[in-house]
Amino acid sequence: MRILFVVPYLGAKYGGIAKVVRELSQAVRRAGATADIITTDADGDRRRAVPRRAWLEEDGCRVMYFPCWHRRDFILSPALAQWFWRHGRDYDLVHTHSIFAPLIAAVQLGCRRLGLPYVTTPHGMLEPWALAYKAWKKRVYYEWIERPGLRGARLIQATASREAEHISALDLGAPVELIPNGLRREEFEALPDREAFYAVHPTLRGKRLILFFGRIDPKKGLDLLAPAFARVHAKHPETHLLVVGQDNVGFLPRARQFFIDAGCLEAVTFAGWMSGPPLYAMLRSVELHVAPSYSEGFSMGILMCLAAGAPTIMTAGCNFPEAGVADAARIVDASTKALAEALDALLSDPAAARAMGARARAFILDHYTWDRVAQKLLTAYERILAA
16 A cells, blocks of 8 residues: 655644654554655745655655745645646555645645545644634635545544544535544653753753643633733742743744733743753653643644643643543633633642643553554555545
């Protein structure tokens, strides 16, 4: 079986989707299928310094990069579309990732013209909050370009149970199947020592760290977190909020203003993007992790924090009710009051927080690994190809 993954970008600065596609490609290859990735050289406000239009082996992935024009996360690549029209039939099935992306729409159109079956994964971009955000920009694009692409898919992969319900309610005609994201178990079995983190951020040593881990984006709920943290910091002055994530849409100045307005900016560190040992050591160093999002698909950041044993508070909009059922996380409404109360409760009872973190770690490592995910996805591919 030859599978082609298509994604607008692979730069780590874009967050979870890039990591998902890399990990999924590796897992599918380990399971015995051929899996290639085509993408662009977009990387935040820059372009990646990589060979283009040639196959590269990168960390167990076979990748071809194409030149593009991009502004933040809006990306155009005629070169990628042209290559696909010439070589798409070399594959049995195409799996596209992301929507509201012109190059993805071009590939899906190519699949329909070439008679190639394709699977698509929206990664939370069809959630009600996401569709309502800047709806005036999306409405015409969705009706004329996105909706036909989704209807033409042989399968729409939802990564969370509520996302599956929301996509089904759109009445697109394509089958929807829940296949979650995963992680590599070995990455979390022996995390680096905390010193790898404190070597980079020595001023944070000795603080009771609360982590926000995700893109700096309007949907991530930083406007809710700022006043919630201000209340908590007033009661627990030894706390410090660590904001780890990339700003790809120019939202950072506004995000900082939330904390200025709340009167707690001096207790907040915006650390930008982290990777490698400092990242994994950071996950060991935080006392709590909070995900205040209005909307998510299936967050890789949340998955990583849970797997590292970081006691986690998340909103219902994070679409991971299974973690709440397993008592592996505290799930609350997307409100300042609910976030502040949950933070205060866990800060006031560290033993209960640590016990919840231990349950989270066991729950994730037992149920959410890439090898499990790849087997589910390959079964779906085989069913499509046999139809």
